[in-house]
Amino acid sequence: MIVGAGLAGAKAAETLRAEGFDGRIVLIGRENERPYERPPLSKEVLLGKKDDDSVYVHEAGWYAEHDVELREGVEAQALDLAERRVGLSDGSSVEYTRLLLAMGATPRRLRVPGANLEGVSTLRTRADSLALRARISGGGLRVAIVGGGWIGLEVAAAARTYGNEVTVLEAEATPLHVPLGPEVGALFADLHRAHGVEIRCGEGLFALRGEGSVDHVTTSLGHEIPADLVLMGVGAVPEDSLARAAGLKCENGVLVDSSLRTDDPDVYAAGDVASAYHPLYRRHLRVEHWANALNAGPAAARSMLGQDVTYDRVPYFFSDQYDLGMEFSGYATPGAYDKVVFRGDPASGEYIAFWLSQGAVVAAMNANIWDVTDPLQSLIRSGKKVEESRLTDPAVPLADL
Ligand SMILES: Cc1cc2nc3c(=O)[nH]c(=O)nc-3n(C[C@H](O)[C@H](O)[C@H](O)COP(=O)(O)OP(=O)(O)OC[C@H]3O[C@@H](n4cnc5c(N)ncnc54)[C@H](O)[C@@H]3O)c2cc1C
Incomplete structure (x- = not known):
């Protein structure tokens, strides 16, 4: 049984069948549609560059053809570990021999005055993306984005591209402070400013104001910013x-070991909901990235089938904003590194950033440079010390580092 019909859940079902499992597979999904991928929702779909239906993980007929019982619009509401049973919102329940929890994550909403006004939204689902596109695609609106994280910045880029006025409020000193730190975060601030976005750092949200629908944002510094639409991109x-209610160990997500197993031997977790022990970083990490759902879903499926699995992928993320395409590998939150060095001039838009901890590369980001993920991830995985002069010298092949 799989709870959560997102990318991790769908890929787990696919792997179970690909590995020859011929028992019953039940895939429970709260949304009223089959599993889909979310990255295009803040990029190509939001920009109208990709067909709205291109996001689905499988063709509509795939589930029946592979004898996967996909139950759409049904929520799992109770988990009884002793009885091995999951109670569903339609009043039925399903017994399992192995259970995968793949319930993903849900956008945080700041509880400030006015948070429920019309025109204040978050972006997680396909429906959210289509509704947002319908509003911003005509241009001419004043769009305020709370949070300079990945989704906030991608929506800022789309809203600007459609010709809206865009303001981003970011409580930290730079956008993307938590995933990238201030050095590279500042480059993203520059990128957006160059496209006419007002990036206000060190300034959070205090309140949203309006009669029925939002018309102003009051910031933590007391500034009033006119806004026809507010997107909360605060994680x-x-x-x-x-899982919590069932008594499974949870700490910022469902805790699993490196085989993606919870403290109940028949229950597993993968994707955004899971905080998995990462052998490379020797700690639990909850990775909220597409590639993690894509790979951890299948890894969990193999683990459920009794195979010997160690899930130790280097975290990987990608983003597209305006004409910048980038990929990021590793883990580089402030405190996890001591220095950032660059190969190539960031001002040129084509560069690789390396995050170093005691001389070893712990993370790397390639901006508008492609097909380098494998050598960058090998370097991160090796943990070896590398001379900075070699990292920054474009003449030294990445594979030789
Ligand atoms: C707008 C957006 C853009 C993104 N862009 C990028 C990107 O560029 N690069 C990148 O690497 N990552 C990106 N991500 C992150 C990536 O999409 C996620 O990491 C990925 O979707 C996680 O997949 P998942 O299957 O774990 O969870 P989800 O996709 O969240 O799927 C979980 C599903 O389970 C359902 N569910 C939850 N609880 C229950 C329940 N009790 N019963 C039944 N169903 C339940 C949920 O409704 C949901 O449909 C983006 C995310 C968003 C929202």
Whole structure:
């Protein structure tokens, strides 16, 4: 049984069948549609560059053809570990021999005055993306984005591209402070400013104001910013309430070991909801990235089938904003590194950033430079010390580092 019909859940079902499992597979999804991928929702779909239906993980007929019982629009509401049973919102329940929790995450909403006004939204689902596109695609609006994280910045880029006025409020000193730190975060601030976005750092949200629908944002510094539309891009919280209520160990997500197993030997977790022990970083990490759902879903499926699995992928993320395409590998939150060095001039838009900890590369980001993920991830995985002069010298092949 798989709870959560997102990318991790769908890929787990696919792997179970690909590995020859011929028993019953039930895939429970709260949304009223089959599993889909979310990255295009803040990029190509929001920009109208990709067909709205191109996001689905499988063709509509795939589930029946592979004998996967996909139950759309049904929520798992109770988990009884002793009885091995999951109670569903339609009043039925399903017994399992192995259970995968793949419930993803849900956008955080700041509880400030006016948070429920019309025109204040978050972006997680396909429906959210289509509704946002319908509003911003005509241009001419004043769009305020709370949070300079990945989703906030991608929406800022789309809203600007459509010709809206865009302001981003970011409480930290730079956008993307938590995933990238201030050095590279500042480059993203520059990128957006160069496209006419007002990036206000060190300034959070105090309140939203308006009669029925939002018309102003009051910032933590007391500034009033006119806004026809507000997007809250302040992170997501793991959907782990089902697991918590059942008594599974949870700490910023469902805790699993490196085989993606919870403290109940028949229950596994993968994707955004899981905080998995990472052998490379020797700590639990909750990775909220597409590639993690894509790879951890299948890894969990193999683990459920009794195979010997160690899930130790280097975290990987990608983003597209305006004409910048980038990929990021590793883990580089402030405190996890001591220095950032660059190969190539960031001002040129084509560069690789390396985050170093005691001389070893712990993370790397390639901006508008492609097909380098494998050597960068090998370097991160090796943990070896590298001379800075070699990292920054474009003449030294990445594979030789
Ligand atoms: C707008 C957007 C853009 C993104 N862009 C990028 C990007 O550029 N690069 C990148 O690497 N990552 C990106 N991500 C992150 C990536 O999409 C996620 O990491 C990925 O979707 C996680 O997949 P998942 O299957 O774990 O969870 P989800 O996709 O969240 O799927 C979980 C599903 O389970 C359902 N569910 C929850 N609880 C229950 C329950 N009790 N019963 C039944 N169903 C339940 C949820 O409704 C949901 O449909 C983006 C995310 C968003 C929202």
